[in-house]
Amino acid sequence: MNSSVSPPVPEDLDVSKLPGHVAIIMDGNGRWAKKRLMNRIKGHQAGAETVRRIVRTSREIGIPLLTLYAFSTENWQRPEIEVATLMSLLKKFLDTERNEMIENNIRLNAIGQIEKLPEDVRISLKRTMDLTEKNEGMILNLALSYGGRAEIVDMVKAIAGKARDCKMDPDSITPEIVADHLYTRGMPDPDLLIRTSGEMRISNFLLWQIAYTEIFITDTLWPDFGKDEFVKILIDFQRRERRFGNVG
Ligand code: IPE
Ligand code: IPE
Ligand code: MG
Numbered sequence: 679m680n681s682s683v684s685p686p687v688p689e690d691l692d693v694s695k696l697p698g699h700v701a702i703i704m705d706g707n708g709r710w711a712k713k714r715l716m717n718r719i720k721g722h723q724a725g726a727e728t729v730r731r732i733v734r735t736s737r738e739i740g741i742p743l744l745t746l747y748a749f750s751t752e753n754w755q756r757p758e759i760e761v762a763t764l765m766s767l768l769k770k771f772l773d774t775e776r777n778e779m780i781e782n783n784i785r786l787n788a789i790g791q792i793e794k795l796p797e798d799v800r801i802s803l804k805r806t807m808d809l810t811e812k813n814e815g816m817i818l819n820l821a822l823s824y825g826g827r828a829e830i831v832d833m834v835k836a837i838a839g840k841a842r843d844c845k846m847d848p849d850s851i852t853p854e855i856v857a858d859h860l861y862t863r864g865m866p867d868p869d870l871l872i873r874t875s876g877e878m879r880i881s882n883f884l885l886w887q888i889a890y891t892e893i894f895i896t897d898t899l900w901p902d903f904g905k906d907e908f909v910k911i912l913i914d915f916q917r918r919e920r921r922f923g924n925v926g
Pocket of ligand 3: 705706707
């Protein structure tokens, strides 16, 4: 055997203390392409390769839940050709990775305004979700046409509707009930949020869920993001003291 091949899980990483939920704002495809004097589309193609790599790595390491911010409610404002490319890359990802997800026991889930996606993408998405429904190795949660504010508005509508129909007493509403009416119902909040490409903002991602999430922002552009840096961030996460408002 070749001894230079790195082990699937590096020694410095404590596999008993992995984050239960990692969320990633995959940013920087456009800047990656611009640096190379290429069209933004090339950046998105390279970014799709990183998605494959990071999903594989997460499964190998044993991350139970990975949420990837792939397309925001605001991203619909981008030029039509860019939106169309992102949608076709999404469909291609679903169609080409479906078998690997099945083989690797990965369950696909999606959050966001799925009804706004083009029909062919919705069909591929549904097919992949149906075929991976019983998988338990990891959940890959794609945020598609996702916006944190839209999610909160949908939650308020759902709860207000139940109150109007006398199915819920407004005085009984708790943070747990709110969480149960978000797209992420049943999922733990992210322990770790990574944003690539250096922007110090949340861009409407998981607004309710990140109340106590550890944040890590790297300057690396998404297409250049890889396993080594991901593992370093996980090790950094494991060294942090999370206090949740309490004393250390
Ligand atoms: C992330 O890369 C992909 C999406 C938001 C869909 P960007 O396209 O935002 O890349 P930059 O920020 O312009 O570099
Ligand atoms: C956030 O990136 C959305 C996704 C990664 C899907 P953006 O590139 O859209 O965010 P802003 O516009 O820089 O805030
Ligand atoms: Mg961006």
